[in-house]
Amino acid sequence: MHLTSSASPAMSWQRLLARRRYPDQPQLHLVADTPVVRGAFVADYDRVVFSSAFRRLQRKTQVMPLPETDFVHTRLTHSLETACVGRSLGRLSGRRLMEADADLAAALPTLDQDFGDIVAAACLSHDIGNPPFGHSGEDAISAYFTSREAERFITGLSAAQQADLQHFEGNAAGFRVLTHTYPAHSTGTAGLGLTYAVLGAFTKYPRPSIVETKAQTGGTSEKKYGYFQCEKGRFRHVADELGLLPKGEEGAGFYHRHPLAFLVEAADDLCYRIIDFEDGLKLGLIDHNHGLKLLRCMLNDPPTRQASVQWHDWREELGYIRARLIGKLVDEISQRFAEHVPAMLTGQYDQPLVKELECWHELQEVQMLSVEKLYRSRPVLEIEAAGFEVLGGLLDAFLHATFDAQRSHRSRKLLDLLPMQYRALGPQAELPAYEQIVLLTDFIGGLSDQNALALYRTIKGIDLPKGF
Known part of the structure; x- marks a missing residue:
């Protein structure tokens, strides 16, 4: 099996698996007798787990906003499950x-373990930049910056800076969470100080919001963007360190994906399609008989297979089928990944791996049922609609306070509610308007659903704080 093509420039695994930490932190050299308890990529996973941004995912919407039942997934449980699937996908693909390729195995004897650890850490952090109220939170922020109320704040920004705000993207916000350090609260590292390899695998969309190039192909890595203008130099540094191949003109900031980003995408695709569907069945929004039949069809057991378990409840069978189905699809995706690696390394493959699954049509039916019955259910739509008012209202209030040249009493009170790292004070006092606005989106995007709602109700005088 050949991993690169002599006819085309190619990425190399030696660079793609870089253990050095961003930005340019030296490797930790241990005394020879010191046991290595955990590798660099496992340490990345742990850094994400212990970050405050990750902890806040426990109260951010996955599908059902502000869920009242314990079995419905939040962003945090979704991220944990995606990381588990990603680890299996990575290790099996590496194996x-x-x-x-015996030469590859000899050169990189821990390739399978490294793949698993990198993909798991990238999967764990894949939603870390998502704002409150699910994907509608991104839409709410975008809608505000396209409204007449926001005109005075974005006038004078470049087209690319305006696009960052008017097409707000959680993936770009996630890259910022992982790599940005606020000067007023500097810890000596940038963001979480993750390895270049994990940052590369995390970035499913290695492009800015506007790409002035004819190199676009409509591939899966182009459908969104992965970093804001204020992180353009930062991402270029990561791409250069990893040896990512530029796409189109030099300097456009547009790159071919890190190959492991395809596995991160696949793990997310499997989890949100199958496990969101499971939530819909358990909530009674999707008929469980039809849902189970569809999942059994995807599992495609031979007619002669004998069941070894007797079910007392359809929910028990649902959990069993879901687990077996994900295991089956992980195996199939790892096969497709291994087949396409040579083309990935030369930038000639850019499609979602799940599209090549034998059960792709059934997965599409699962997705359509989820959209119709779950994502468009009345409780979801009502709370998402409220999210537009909450996020738009918070942005409007804090932007007016930030850019109030008179510093009225009301503006000062509102600014006092902002944590110091999100205010244009001290080391951040001279930031351009665009970066001051991004600071506010950092704050509002980092709130949990409940925190955003409570803050909105407080500043609007709807509710008053009930004490400490």
């Missing part, structure tokens, strides 16, 4: 490459 297949090693079995097919």
Whole structure:
């Protein structure tokens, strides 16, 4: 099996698996007798787990906003499950490459473990930049910056800076969470100080919000963007360190994906399609008989297979089928990944791996049912609609306070509610208007659903704080 093509420039695994930490932190050299308890990529996973941004995902919407039942997933449980699937996908994919290429296995003897650890850490953080109220939170922020109320704040910004705000993207906000350090609260590292390899695998969309190039192909890595203008130099540094291939003109900031980003995408696709569907069945929004039949069809057991378990409840069978189905699809995706690695390394493959699954049509039916019955259910729509008012209202209030040249009493009170790292004070006092606005989106995007709602009700005088 050949991992690169001599006819085209190619990425190399030696660079793509860089253990050095961003930005340019030296490797930790241990005394020879010191045991290595955990590798660099496992340490990345732990850094994400212990971050405040990750902890706040426990109260951010996955599907059902502000859920009242314990079994409905939040962003945090979704991220944990995606990381588990991603670890299995990475290790199995790496093992297949090693079995097919003895030279690769000899050069990189821990390839399978490294793949698993990198993909798991990237999966764990894949939603870390998502704002409150699910994907509608991104829409709410975008809608505010396209409204007449926001005109005075974005006039004078470049087209690319305006696009960052008017097409707000949680993936770009996530890259900022992982790499940005606020000067007023500097810890000596940038963001979480993750390895270049994990940052590369995390970035499913290695492009800015506007790409002035003819190199666009409509591939899966182009459908969104992965970093804001204020992180353009930062991402270019990551891409150069990893040896990512530029797409189009030099300097456009547009790159081919890190190959492991395809596995991160696949793990997310499997979890949100299948496990969101499971939530819909358990909530009674999707008929469980029809849902179970569809999942059994995807599992495609031979007619002669004998059941080894007797079910007392359809929910028990649902959990069993879901677990077996994800295991089956992980195996199939790892096969497709191994087949396409040579093309990924030369930038000639750019499609979602799940599209190549034998059960792709059934997965599409699962997705359509989820959209119709779950994502468009009345409780979801009502709270998402409220999210537009909450996020738009918070942005409007804090932007007016930030850019109030007179510093009225009301503006000062509102600014006092902002944590210091999100205010244009001290080291951040001279920031351009665009970066001051991004600071506010950092704050509002980082709120949990409940925190955003409570803050909105407080500043509007609807509710008063009930004490400490």
